[in-house]
Amino acid sequence: MSDAPIFEIDVPCFWQDPYPDLARMRAEAPIAYVPQLGAILLTRRDDIFINEKKVEVFSSDQPNGLMTVLMGQNMMRKDGAAHMAERKAIFPAVSPKTVNRVWAEQFRAAAQRVLDDLKDSHSGDLVRDFALPVSAEALKCITGLTNMTAVQMDRVSQGMIDGCSNYSGDPVVTAHCNDCTAVIDAHIDAMIPILEPRPDHSLLSVQRQAGLSDAQTRANIKLAISGGQNEPRDAIAGTAWALLKHPDQLSDVLRGRATWLQAFEEYARWISPIGMSPRRVVQAYDFGGVTFSPEDRVFLMFGSGNRDEAVFDSPERFNIHQNCSAAISFGAGPHFCAGAWISRVLIADVALPMLFAQFPNLTLDGETSFGGWAFRGPLSMPVVWGKHVRPSM
Template identity: 65%
Template sequence: MSNAPTYNIDPAAFWVNPYPDLAVMRRDAPIAFVPELDATLLTRRDAIFREEKRTHVFSSEQPGGLMSQLMGENMMRKDGDAHMIERKMIFPTVSPRTVRDVWKEQFVSATRGILDRLAAKGSGDLVRDYAMPVSAEALKSMTGLTNMRYDEMDRVSQGMIDGCANYAGDAAIEANCHDCTASVDRHIDAQIPVLSAAPDQSLLSVSMNAGMPEQQIRANIKLAISGGQNEPRDAIAGAISALLEHSEQLQLVLKGKASWLAVFEEYARWMSPIGMSPRRIAREDTIDGVTFYPEDRAFLMFGSANRDEAVFDAPDKFDVLRDTGPAISFGAGPHFCAGAWASRCLIAEVALPMFFERFKNIELVDPVQYRGWAFRGPLSVYAKWLVQ
């Protein structure tokens, strides 16, 4: 393992709120080995921004990693030409033009129907009743798995996420992850002949038409689901709760002094739905006085980078007027999130403005609890509202 100083955490407390520990690490041991995670954590923004690009040292190739073992060797677990070839193959699905010309209309239509159902309830959990189906319906269209129920999309996404973060080796979590990947495969099997007969812009269709091997198609669709469901779901519900908890911030948006995109970008910085990305050390190297050795495991802590005091003033404050340019919520290197344009469109152009346009009088029923460190979001957002 690396010769970084050791920093111990309470895993349960770290899951509840990692930010106090991360702040101590940034101050006292910005590169620290955490025995409870069996990994060396990089916690400062500038170091992560720099090292993520040095894939010859911080490699995404992790054949023995949890994601590769459970979901297959997807493009996120490749570097160099191997990564770029597959990234170019799927680009027609996630390009800004396709998002604008194909997906946005579908996002709006699905969200309108979900809002109609929500309005009749008068109260509910905005994670379960709004953010989850909005995110899942969008992902169904984009992946091509329109034969999957939205609640099943959410279930399999969460199961794969839990599996990829199962560093404690819980057998039940692993078994559930296998059940979720099997469900994805069954839905892919059913859609292959459908999309072969009627191609569209979905990930499954575009990948098949590009000649991508089926094993890679399956792995990349599982990747898209594992990250493409939870991040928008948690960002939609989390951004709504953040605005309701910070009413002065909501008023800035409603008065036109801040944009919905600014809300999304600040929430993604403040709460970092994707808080960590793992790397395998490919060769010995010394970084900021710490020597890494081949096969060491390193975690790039995006959630910590986005609250780095050296970069952001009052980083623990939710501020929609903040310059979020230095944030690395979507990554900073060749693995910059391919779904970033779709995520911005779904959340900032559709889910948030349509929600607050529909519900003018809304309040939280219970305090919101955010949980997680590799993936972080609200467990629930209970609210009540009136329709005007």
């Protein structure tokens, strides 16, 4: 057992707003054991950046971890050659070339359909009515599970996310997660005979073409769904919210003084949609005045590192003009998010510019609520968008 100092949290309060506790940890106990989470938290950016690369100490292989138990051992829960082999197998589905030549056009078409569906209404919830279906339709294409509806995709993604962060062991959450993974397996089963004679660039197809086992293929598709739905969904709605709350910065983007990518990457730093990644200690290790012991559970707190006062000039503020190149929103080591390029294109090239082009009068219509610490994003976002406007061609 590690000798890290103990830091107590109130779990519901931490879920509502983790930032005050994380700021205290960075200042008082940057490496601390949180008994309510059963883990040692690394909260400073540079400590995370250095140690995420040390896979010989902080292993992603977690046989008893929630993700592995509930979803199967995907490539994110492997290290070294095993991880790289599966990463290579999925590359044809997520490479910048494929995203630009295959997926981007499909993303735009799907986003336009979603916007068209909203043209007869004048208000709604931006998370539910726009960000959710845009993210889900993109993920259907990428995974190959085009037989799912957007609502189904969001449901199974959220179910797995809740299951993988269910550190209190709520049996209802676990049962729901198991139901969601069974639904995914059923949709995979239905798509295999369709894609087998007509292979494409989807994750299901490229993994089978590469000869990955059925278990590997299913686990990696579940991984893609668990992170590939909530992160773009929450970042689309969240970045729009941040820009609407900072109209001067929105004006800078619309006038070409900043880019949509700057806005997205600053939002991903400020409110990290994926706020944590777990690791298992595999050998004794001393760092930062703390001794780590084998089998200790460690959480790399990306959401805290992205607000590190020692690294960023104004970490508590959303500011698209500040330098956020040191952010670790997509990770920092060999497990750097394989879908990072997909997220950038979907959010910064498609969803945000199309949303604001067609709804130039988009305004907030009430409070936007946020939640989560392992995964964080807006829960609801009431807006008024007014008359539907189609951009001139």
